[in-house]
Amino acid sequence: MATMKDIAKLAKVSTSTVSHVINKTRFVSDEISERVNSAVKELHYNGPSVLARSFKVNRTKTFGMLVTTSTNPFFGEVVKGVERSCYQNGYSLILCNTEGDHQRMRESINTLLHKRVDGLILMCSSLEGERIDVFEQYPDIPVVVMDWGPMLFTSDKIQDNSLRGGYMATQYLIESGHVDIGCITGPLIRHQAQMRYEGYKRAMNEAGLTFNADWIIESDFECEGGYDAFMEMKQHGVLPSAIFVSNDMMAMGVINAANECGMCIPDDLSIIGYDDIHIAKFISPALTTIHQPKYHLGQAAVETLLTRLDHQASDTQVIQIEPTLVTRKSVKIINSNNSN
Incomplete structure (x- = not known):
């Protein structure tokens, strides 16, 4: 039976690199990943399954994200930041759209929790001010919300000022x-x-x-x-x-x-x-x-989940992202003290 050492030798990389590619625990270049995956196929390597590893460390290396469907590309740009940050940290992302439906929103939360995700990111304004009892059944799963006001459940929060x-x-x-x-x-x-x-x-x-x-x-x-x-x-x-x-x-x-x-x-x-x-x-x-900074918003959400998983912080966090002005051509300057 082939081992990681055999794969490393064939792919001409270290065994730690093989581990990172297989377990998705660190970013590895496409070229090296392709060599490792080719070696895995050639040697018919069957290492421990992802599910078995997740039970061993009590993690699935998966985050869930709930968003409200909108034509606004703002949401897509934030999701892009979440997806890229998940990938770089060896996590997969399950994305659920609520389409503005309250019942679908609650069912999606249940689905993500039953899939044993390691954490949840909620970007769904229809949840604002709601008490979600199901979170009380999963007290060990960290939750991060984005752009909400007061909440009736425990979570960390990422918001713009x-x-x-x-x-x-x-x-x-x-x-x-x-x-x-x-x-x-x-x-x-x-x-x-x-x-x-x-x-x-x-x-x-x-x-x-x-x-x-x-x-x-x-x-x-x-x-x-x-x-x-x-x-x-x-x-x-x-x-x-x-x-x-x-x-x-x-x-x-x-x-x-x-x-x-x-x-x-x-x-x-x-x-x-x-x-x-x-x-x-x-x-x-x-x-x-x-x-x-939409990419930063998504990145901050993932980093907050990872911090809570790794360090089990006791107090909830509110991370505020600061806005900046971008001047272009849609404002007329009508005084002599400013220029566009």
């Missing part, structure tokens, strides 16, 4: 010379939507600017929602000179609606978004926005 991001976006518009500034929010029952709106209000208050209720519209974080919100704002009469739109998807909907109405951005209306999704720099005009 939405309050600071909303403040930064609005402050940039003010520094650019705008005084008539509207805001299209996400669903205000969502924590990050509320915090971005609070940031907008804080910047407006600090600058002593007046709020116009006709220029504050609540929407849904989707392109269609941004389009409809702009049309609703326009029906109220005079428009502001600038709008803070609480995510890039809605900002694209606003730009589309403004173009249909014969308006030129940024000459007639300035727009700043939030998220800095990949396509934001390719729309016309390129979107000024608040950057969220």
